[in-house]
Amino acid sequence: MRTESGAIPFPWHGAASERQVSTGHQTPGLVCAHHHLYSTLARGMPPPPRTPTTFQEILELVWWRLDKALDLEMIEWSAKLGALEALERGTTAIIDHHASPSAIEGSLSVIADACAEVGVRLSTCYEVTDRNGVDEAKAGLEENNRFLKAGGRGYVGAHACFTLSDATLDAVCTLADELDVGVHIHVAEGPEDIDAGRRLEGRARDNWILVHAVHLDRELAGTIAHTPLSNMNNAVGYAAPAKRSNRIVLGTDGIGGDMIEAFRMTYLRAREIDVTFSPDVAWSWLEANWDLFPEAKDDRVSWSYDPMEPWHLAFTPGVRPTEVIISGEKVFEDGKPTRVDPLEVRAKAREQAMRLFERLG
Ligand SMILES: [Zn+2]
Numbered sequence: 001m002r003t004e005s006g007a008i009p010f011p012w013h014g015a016a017s018e019r020q021v022s023t024g025h026q027t028p029g030l031v032c033a034h035h036h037l038y039s040t041l042a043r044g045m046p047p048p049p050r051t052p053t054t055f056q057e058i059l060e061l062v063w064w065r066l067d068k069a070l071d072l073e074m075i076e077w078s079a080k081l082g083a084l085e086a087l088e089r090g091t092t093a094i095i096d097h098h099a100s101p102s103a104i105e106g107s108l109s110v111i112a113d114a115c116a117e118v119g120v121r122l123s124t125c126y127e128v129t130d131r132n133g134v135d136e137a138k139a140g141l142e143e144n145n146r147f148l149k150a151g152g153r154g155y156v157g158a159h160a161c162f163t164l165s166d167a168t169l170d171a172v173c174t175l176a177d178e179l180d181v182g183v184h185i186h187v188a189e190g191p192e193d194i195d196a197g198r199r200l201e202g203r204a205r206d207n208w209i210l211v212h213a214v215h216l217d218r219e220l221a222g223t224i225a226h227t228p229l230s231n232m233n234n235a236v237g238y239a240a241p242a243k244r245s246n247r248i249v250l251g252t253d254g255i256g257g258d259m260i261e262a263f264r265m266t267y268l269r270a271r272e273i274d275v276t277f278s279p280d281v282a283w284s285w286l287e288a289n290w291d292l293f294p295e296a297k298d299d300r301v302s303w304s305y306d307p308m309e310p311w312h313l314a315f316t317p318g319v320r321p322t323e324v325i326i327s328g329e330k331v332f333e334d335g336k337p338t339r340v341d342p343l344e345v346r347a348k349a350r351e352q353a354m355r356l357f358e359r360l361g
Helices: 037-042 055-069 070-087 107-118 134-149 165-177 196-200 229-235 257-271 279-292 294-298 342-360
Strands: 027-029 030-035 091-096 121-123 156-160 181-186 209-212 224-225 248-250 301-305 320-325 327-333
Touching: 027 294, 030 107, 030 209, 030 224, 030 248, 030 257, 030 301, 037 070, 037 107, 055 342, 070 091, 070 107, 070 342, 091 165, 091 279, 107 121, 107 134, 134 165, 156 165, 156 301, 165 181, 165 229, 165 301, 224 279, 229 257, 229 320, 248 279, 257 279, 320 342
Parallel strands: 030 091, 091 121, 156 181, 181 209, 209 224, 224 248
Antiparallel strands: 027 301, 301 320, 320 327
């Protein structure tokens, strides 16, 4: 099936020969570079009052109603189920982006504890926004500050420029500088955020994660997180990451933690408009996720398939882990997690989903 080999002319698009990390049926732990663990319970939620017809309406009628309804107990089980599902797909590290306007304080620690219980590595942040007023923006900033100062791993989170005033955006940048971390922010996901490039020019830094960049009209410093499943689901357009000079990483934007699926979607979405696009390029973007979470490279995942190689995986559905070792500990064996009871996690998550759906209904 291979039609080409050799060097690929992009700085972050490593050729197959440079790949050292996957051998036979094993890989390091995979990393999800942009996730929303709070959205795990959303599947099957009651329909919105009317069908959203734009990206802005998807936010207003679905996501901003859902995040407002979350309490800490729902967040805990949403994160636990999300972490379990990630582990079950060989993802050992999650870079999460969190929002729960009615339960801000302590929310990041609840997510961190939930992931620790399952045994999955976590980086998280609270999504600062002015969409619910300035007090909530301040509470969001403080939750980032509290969590990071207490030793939590993460970024300073921000929703997107179109829900942030200049003053709040400045406060996000100042806090990130003070804490010596990057900012994790949605950038030009839909046309609503077309001004993001102008707003972030001069503000964005190399250690930022810029999520989506579908409608980004200029070069910005930072790593671009590409999320093809979510972009297709929201009909925001194709981000065409190959045209960018930034480091490209892959995320799910809350649609599970399956990075082999994200890789396949990345490949197919690119291939749809460019028949020369190689699985090697999509795989090199997945490998770049380790730049953001290097410890996951020490984790070991044994898979049901051999070889774990991009030209195979692009066309092989159903590849699953058989064993996962994180930080030297076997946390997944014979198709099951070792630290938590998956049936119990699913039952508790279902209970919390019912509570959530009642509030939304
Ligand atoms: Zn997102």
